[in-house]
Amino acid sequence: MIALDLTGKVAIVTGGARGVGRGITQRFLDAGANVVICGRNEPDALPKAADREAAFIACDVREPEQIDALVTQTVDRFGRLDVMVANAGGAPHADAATASPRFHEKIIQLNMTAPLHCAQRANATMQTQDEGGVVVFIGSVSAYRPSPGTAAYGGAKAGLNSMTESLAVEWAPKVRVVTVSAGMVRTEQAHLHYGSEAGVAAAAGTVPLGRLATPEDVGNTCVFLASPLAGYTSGVEILLHGGGEAPAFLDAVARADQDAD
Secondary structure (H helix, E strand, O other): OOOOOOOOOEEEEEOOOOHHHHHHHHHHHHOOOEEEEEEOOOOOOOOEOOOOEOEEEEOOOOOHHHHHHHHHHHHHHHOOOOEEEEOOOOOOOOOOOOOOHHHHHHHHHHHHHHHHHHHHHHHHHHOOOOOOEEEEEEEEHHHOOOOOOOHHHHHHHHHHHHHHHHHHHHHOOOEEEEEEEEOOEOOOOHHHHHOOHHHHHHHHOOOOOOOOEOHHHHHHHHHHHHOHHHOOOOOEEEEEOOOOOOOHHHHHHHHHHHHHO
């Protein structure tokens, strides 16, 4: 029988209280793991499973000392750390031509440097454990496609892919390192990216599977990668984008043909 049972495992999910992070947290809880989430502010309600709920530790992942405290407190409470999901990130829309250097630096710090610090600190603990551990970076298809308005974000996510390959070599065989690069995901803040329900539907129509991902879709993939079923998976990126996006030229050609008729 094949089962994704993470009972007894301990995972940290940065930014695990909302959006994609909450979906990841929920699926780890559902799989039996103990989960610690972090953020700058404690959420009103913690994710929970039938017999446990996530623990919260205040942490700004842009501050290495706070990451040290996050990992130390997690190990003190649960005795181990098996999975680090570096999920916290994001970027507001900004014109790359006029955004300040400080703005660009902060975006890169949150989306590339902070995940590296989280991974580094988790690795230090995992290397001391007989079973090692797994680091999962949450990336984005913005690493590959044009990201107007979020250029620094896309560049930072591209950096995660390179780090994944390098760290997987450096930290093997005890620690596996992987990236899950998500496409468009419908979260509670989807309206900020896609507008109205009509906008969400239009965006979903560009995806071969006909819908946006859910946070739980991302969580399912993370649980699989953290499980023994993915025990030979390291140094790779999983593209979780529903088949990608239909090439723009197809619609352009179709419209041109309709106009010609």
